[in-house]
Amino acid sequence: MACPIARSLERVGEWWSILIIRDALHGLTRFDEFQKSLNIAPNMLTRRLNALVDAGLLERRRYSERPPRYEYILTQRGRDFRPVLIAMAAWGNRHFAPEGASVVLVNKKTRRRADPVLIDRKSGRPLNEDDFVFAAGPAASERTRRRYALIEQKKPSAASMSSALARGRKRRA
Numbered sequence: 001m002a003c004p005i006a007r008s009l010e011r012v013g014e015w016w017s018i019l020i021i022r023d024a025l026h027g028l029t030r031f032d033e034f035q036k037s038l039n040i041a042p043n044m045l046t047r048r049l050n051a052l053v054d055a056g057l058l059e060r061r062r063y064s065e066r067p068p069r070y071e072y073i074l075t076q077r078g079r080d081f082r083p084v085l086i087a088m089a090a091w092g093n094r095h096f097a098p099e100g101a102s103v104v105l106v107n108k109k110t111r112r113r114a115d116p117v118l119i120d121r122k123s124g125r126p127l128n129e130d131d132f133v134f135a136a137g138p139a140a141s142e143r144t145r146r147r148y149a150l151i152e153q154k155k156p157s158a159a160s161m162s163s164a165l166a167r168g169r170k171r172r173a
Contacts, residue, residue: 002141011055016040016048021057021081029071090116
């Protein structure tokens with residue numbers, strides 16, 4: 001599938017994979033460290049590590065000849081997953097932590113809690129749904145172009161929204 005979300009999920013959509021990347025971002029590199037942190041079965045950990053290496057998120061490096069032992073180092077592609085994890089943690093804390101946040105993002109020096117938000121690098125504006133939408137890109141297939149054209153047709157125009165607001169005001173008056 002040409003969708004970047006589908007392609008990303010193909011590489012990291014299994015939850016163990018995301019947790020392994022999380023731990024690698026915290027500095028864990030060795031099989032036994034991942035296993036201890038995650039309490040994951042060795043055969044499952046082996047499969048997930050191999051898949052992350054195959055996807056180019058981790059690089060496998062030998063650190064011992066006898067016995068042969070490997071560590072798993074994040075590649076740039078793996079490090080680039082950090083903002084996704086930050087967004088997932090913020091979303092999870094907001095919607096799925098009725099007891100309160102168990103992990104928060106803080107400023108390293110001040111230890112003040114951060115409030116993550118996605119912004120447009122060029123304008124510095126938050127990527128809210130009022131101002132930013134997905135659109136077919138330059139490499140989009142015809143099917144993708146049709147899907148986004150349909151999505152665009154489904155959205156109310158600014159003119160129809162303002163006339164709907166005006167009708168609502170008249171009814172209340």
